Amino acid sequence: MSTAESVYSVSQLNREAKRLLAAHFMTVRVEGEVSNFSAPSSGHWYFSLKDARAQIRCAMFRGQQQGLGFKPGNGDLVVVSAQVSLYEPRGDYQLVVEHMERAGDGALRQAFERLKNKLLAEGLFDDSRKREIPLIPRQIGVITSAGGAAIHDILTVLRRRFPAVPVLIYPVAVQGDAARFEISAALEQANRRAEADVLILARGGGSLEDLWAFNEEMVARAIAASRIPVISGIGHEVDFSIADFVADLRAPTPSAAAEHAVPNQTEWLSGFQFMENQLLEKLRGQLAQQRQRLSWLDKSLQRQHPGEKLQRNAQRLDELELRLQKSARRTLLQAEQQLALNSQKLMQFQPTANIFQHRRTLDFYRQRLEKAMSAKLSSLRQRQSGIGQTLHAVSPLATLERGYAIVKQQSSGRIVKSAADIAENELLETRLAQGRIVSLVKKVIPD
Structure with missing residues (x-):
């Protein structure tokens, strides 16, 4: 290796030193006195451990402090478990603390x-x-x-x-x-x-x-x-x-x-109040049920009371009386309506109207007949006079003039010849010499 290749930069040297320390030392336990302790806003702790002859910088990050149970101060004697490391920017040899306990706690x-x-x-x-x-x-x-x-x-x-x-x-x-x-x-x-x-x-x-x-x-x-x-x-x-x-x-x-x-007495008092309210609610419910049962029994007793029966019977009697009155009024109204209807029918078939019409016709023909038979009138007048007297003698009108009457059933128009032909509550029409009478049969008396 050439001389140029063996030259390290400062950062390279610090990095290699850090690797050598980490590879040589695993976790170590170190005892010492805390000094220069600081705890910035980041939550990490920075301090030194020292004994009589030396000291070493230490860092304990916030995540490692959980469950520690105490915060160290200057002068405390502690035992730390740490990784040996080097802070590259300054080249400071330090311990990265993973755990801490007070000295003596180990035993x-x-x-x-x-x-x-x-x-x-x-x-x-x-x-x-x-x-x-x-x-x-x-x-x-x-x-x-x-x-x-x-x-x-x-x-x-x-x-x-x-x-x-x-x-x-x-x-x-x-x-x-x-x-x-x-x-x-x-x-x-x-x-x-x-x-x-x-x-x-x-x-x-x-x-x-x-x-x-x-x-x-x-x-x-x-x-x-x-x-x-x-x-x-x-x-x-x-x-x-x-x-x-x-x-x-x-x-x-x-x-x-x-x-x-x-x-907690407050919770107990609340519980007692709750139970009291429940008890009162149940008592009110029971009381309401008993009151309802008493009311039912009282009504049942009232229904069995003689006065109640008399009152019901009196009310029933009043109801029947009202029904009877309504029925009577209805029957009477029906009878009046039927009478009016029969009267209208009777007026349609009244002989007087027919007689009047026929009389006019008769007058017409009489005039013609008088003209045609003027010659024969004298001879026939005598004969007519005799026939007229005979006819008058047997005419019903002549009988009526003597105080008799013709009785017909209004519903059928049949002439009543016997009491057995009619019934009670039947309407009859009686022809008199002068006028007619409509009557209601109340009683039939046979011979």
Whole structure:
């Protein structure tokens, strides 16, 4: 290779150095003290790790910070898992941090996992052994620090949600060497005194070391031995302790533990109001049904009452009377119409009109006859006089003049000769010497 070919540019050299570092070092764990920490608006962290003799630049990008649980500061002693790299624009040798934990947490984590696996194998985490939390406890026991923020948060939530339940506080240390003994003793004392229906074991947030009292085996076994249900509310939502696994119910925070201990009185009051409204609605429905049934029975009784029957019969009688009146009026109207019709027919066939017409004809022919028979009139007048007297003697009109009458059936025009020929309610026409009479037969009396 010539001399010209062995010359690198600065960027080429930095790139090759970065490749060599990445190929030689996989993920490394480094312990050191944080210094020069900065967190710009991008969300990435930039800092240095140092010990007594050296330091190295570090970068931890925002995506790697999820689930970390704490934000480091200058002076913190941490252990990082990182990729060895080089920042090409400046040629700075650096660590790209993938994970971070406080120094000392590693040993605690191992102890945590060992105890967790041991108790898991013994069945202390099984759901089958966990006790049910009472719906409304008669009294709540709280095991926590008397001066910490946790007790304030718990009491605030309990007063807001269900202030009627009294609270008994068992003050204990929640951090330090004595904490495990005080917590275990408080659990035993609460069970011995049996004053509470449920126990809240709580502590505010902190590091793994701060929360270590709740990862002690004696505390876990005291929770498991408790006859009173235990709700754990230790640290923040991301914090898990051995006590959380053994407790009958794990809450993410002390405030959440208080919320699980008692119901919400507002929801209960709303539920009671809803049930009251439902009960009233059902009672109103039942009352309406009974009122309707009573009304039906009353109407049924009224229908069977003698006065009701008399009233119905009276109404029926009135209806029949009205029907009779209508029928009588209808019959009378029909009779009047029939009478008018018969009268019209009678007027069409009245003999007087025919006689008048024939008389005119007769006068015409008489005039002719008088002229034709003027000679014979004298001889025939004497004969006519005799015949006229004879005719008058046998004429019906002469009989009528003597007080007799001619009776005919108006419907058929036949002369009535016997009472048996007519019927009741039949119309008869009676011819008198002067005029006619139309009559209605009321009764027939045979000889």
